[in-house]
Amino acid sequence: MSNEADTPRNFIEEIIEDDFKTNRHGGKVVTRFPPEPNGYLHIGHAKSICLNFGLAEKYRGRCHLRFDDTNPVKEDIEYIESIQEDVRWLGFDWGEHMYYASDYFGRLHDYAVDLITKGKAYVCSLGPEETRKYRGTLTEPGKESPYRNRSVEENLDLFRRMAEGEFQEGEHVLRAKIDMASGNINMRDPVIYRILKAEHHRTGGKWKIYPMYDFTHCLSDAEEDISHSICTLEFENNRPLYDWVLEACETPNRPQQIEFARLNLNYTVMSKRKLLQLVQEKHVSGWDDPRMPTISGLRRRGYSPEAIREFCNRIGVAKRDSVVDYALLEHCLREDLNRRAPRAMAVLRPLKLIIENYPEGQVEEFEAMNNPEDPSMGTRRVPFSRELYIEQDDFREDPPKKYFRLAPGQEVRLRAAYLVRCTDVVKDSSGSVIEVRCTYDPDSRGGTPADGRKVRGTIHWVSATHALGAEVRLYDRLFTVENPDGEEGSDYRKFLNPASLEVVKNCYVEPGLGNAETGVTFQFERLGYFCPDSGDFTAEHPVFNRAVTLRDSWSRIEKAGE
RNA sequence: UGAGGAGUAGCCAAGUGGUACGGCAUCGGGUUUUGGUCCCGACAUCCCCAGGUUCGAAUCCUGGCUCCUCAGCCA
Numbered sequence: 001m002s003n004e005a006d007t008p009r010n011f012i013e014e015i016i017e018d019d020f021k022t023n024r025h026g027g028k029v030v031t032r033f034p035p036e037p038n039g040y041l042h043i044g045h046a047k048s049i050c051l052n053f054g055l056a057e058k059y060r061g062r063c064h065l066r067f068d069d070t071n072p073v074k075e076d077i078e079y080i081e082s083i084q085e086d087v088r089w090l091g092f093d094w095g096e097h098m099y100y101a102s103d104y105f106g107r108l109h110d111y112a113v114d115l116i117t118k119g120k121a122y123v124c125s126l127g128p129e130e131t132r133k134y135r136g137t138l139t140e141p142g143k144e145s146p147y148r149n150r151s152v153e154e155n156l157d158l159f160r161r162m163a164e165g166e167f168q169e170g171e172h173v174l175r176a177k178i179d180m181a182s183g184n185i186n187m188r189d190p191v192i193y194r195i196l197k198a199e200h201h202r203t204g205g206k207w208k209i210y211p212m213y214d215f216t217h218c219l220s221d222a223e224e225d226i227s228h229s230i231c232t233l234e235f236e237n238n239r240p241l242y243d244w245v246l247e248a249c250e251t252p253n254r255p256q257q258i259e260f261a262r263l264n265l266n267y268t269v270m271s272k273r274k275l276l277q278l279v280q281e282k283h284v285s286g287w288d289d290p291r292m293p294t295i296s297g298l299r300r301r302g303y304s305p306e307a308i309r310e311f312c313n314r315i316g317v318a319k320r321d322s323v324v325d326y327a328l329l330e331h332c333l334r335e336d337l338n339r340r341a342p343r344a345m346a347v348l349r350p351l352k353l354i355i356e357n358y359p360e361g362q363v364e365e366f367e368a369m370n371n372p373e374d375p376s377m378g379t380r381r382v383p384f385s386r387e388l389y390i391e392q393d394d395f396r397e398d399p400p401k402k403y404f405r406l407a408p409g410q411e412v413r414l415r416a417a418y419l420v421r422c423t424d425v426v427k428d429s430s431g432s433v434i435e436v437r438c439t440y441d442p443d444s445r446g447g448t449p450a451d452g453r454k455v456r457g458t459i460h461w462v463s464a465t466h467a468l469g470a471e472v473r474l475y476d477r478l479f480t481v482e483n484p485d486g487e488e489g490s491d492y493r494k495f496l497n498p499a500s501l502e503v504v505k506n507c508y509v510e511p512g513l514g515n516a517e518t519g520v521t522f523q524f525e526r527l528g529y530f531c532p533d534s535g536d537f538t539a540e541h542p543v544f545n546r547a548v549t550l551r552d553s554w555s556r557i558e559k560a561g562e
Numbered sequence: 563u564g565a566g567g568a569g570u571a572g573c574c575a576a577g578u579g580g581u582a583c584g585g586c587a588u589c590g591g592g593u594u595u596u597g598g599u600c601c602c603g604a605c606a607u608c609c610c611c612a613g614g615u616u617c618g619a620a621u622c623c624u625g626g627c628u629c630c631u632c633a634g635c636c637a
Contacts, residue, residue, distance in 0.1 A: 008576050008583080036637055071636060128635055135633055139563045142633090173635050183565035185633050194635035213637045237566055237632050259567085261630095266573085272637095314585060316575050318568095321630055325573045328586045338599060373599065404597070413595055447595045458595050526596045554597040 010317040012258055016059060016228060025227035029061030032226050036068045037079035039272035040287040040294045041086045044263040050312035052230055053092040064224055065094040069102050070216050072200040086295040091305045101220050102202045108211045108219055111249045112174060112193060116155045120248050121192065122148055123158040124175045135188055141181035142188045162195055165208035169195045178244060186241045190214055218242040221255040229255045232262040264323040266482040268293045269492055283496055290545050291478045291500050301475065302521040302531030302547030307336040330548045337521055337529045342370045342377060345460040346509040346524040348472055350389035352435045355420060358386040368416040382510055384417050387464040389508050394459040395436055397425060400561060404457035406436065412457040415525060419444040419455055460525050467508035470542040474502040514539045521547055
């Protein structure tokens, strides 16, 4: 348990604590997580969720969940549901504080009318093309719209008729009257309302005009009495507009926008557009495909909320653009699961092993630890018999140096069972080994030889007659390069990893795994962490997904030896 | 060529004028009935560069350089 006083504060916490000193927001912290319901949440959102809810928790404030639903043509109820599920699954609770920007459409409309009345907004009748031309460029100032100086009465009348649906989309917009010569393009009379004759998933056909983000977000924050409105770096340029709107509308409180660097992870893509494209073009099975960096994908993959939260804590919060190594995410998963995952034995690529001196038909049960890291998790009984399956990788007819597993004449421990020595092999017509013959040491019950001799290798196994057949899906990174959308002019889909999914059908798992529950991730000893697939697992046809492998130093040694 | 940001190890990230925390990755070694875990050790004479101030600079000043964001009636 680390002491809060000695852990370094990130820059946002410093701002908050400074605000406490000056009583800037009445000593309160109210944050919000404001997704647009136009896609599934991903690990980048998890960073924001952990930040916002975490701050509220740390400073005893509250955090709202708010759907930023101002663009009905892109949004959908499906996303609203998945977002709530994902936030909850991550372990956060917004209590009573769930809101929709669309709840404020009425208030927003009033504010717009107020701005018009004050001469701070006007109806502009330039088309989209014209508007763009008048806006100027990054280096040249814009030109004022010919409609900029319409009278308050005319603006009021036009805006009312826009709202009543009298005009077509694109005919008019409402613009804030700021400064067409500003170096910040956002300040060049930004559009704050546009005509959209779309059915809204919450307000139905009531509105023919919808407010834009820059007008909506700050005012929604003010409505909810948000103190610190935390968003990502690309909104830095929007902050002057955020402040301008609040000032112009004379809201009673002034939330402050703070920007931080969004999460980037190597070997994946994070933009909603690209994730949607992967789904629509069937490069993956859906938003919750275990290879997706979505929360639902990670969940189906076998990730725990704890691991994701720990990851978010470790990556830090700063303003520097950064790309976090995928290995850190995997590390956080292994760390959590090592502590908590029940162990089990599973053989992915079976090789039959027959114990010649073990009585035919005899069955013993061995006590195996459910988790050596946590004895309180108890033990389970695993059946053992004369015919077993072991991993093909755990036998070499011609073993390299320092190979501690099975080979002709070599002895290994069968985990939690007996010591066996290989006496012979059986090959098929093509010369591959299809069966390994062994003898066992009856005085090594449980794996400890009576004479105390040392045996370096321990391998996992299942009893051939008792094991359950299973399908196992081995997942690897979705892309073959660190930065799939890095190269200019080249399509990220070119770097899709063709080996990101390997389905292994003829696996055997210990019998107890037949009634595994979804949501629990197991450690298959010596292999990795696996969870029952939430979509396809049944007791009759068990399907497991590999979340992550165990660290494997042997593969390194072997590689180095080549 | 405008405006706004950012540069500390392979990747994150502390550091706020007193001599570079921590994590991941990597590389050694030990323990081990998982080649897992765990434990021990190594890993920036240097903080984008160049000047300057100072007894002392990653921190202050000046001048450069590089990278990111913005020209949706998206968010």
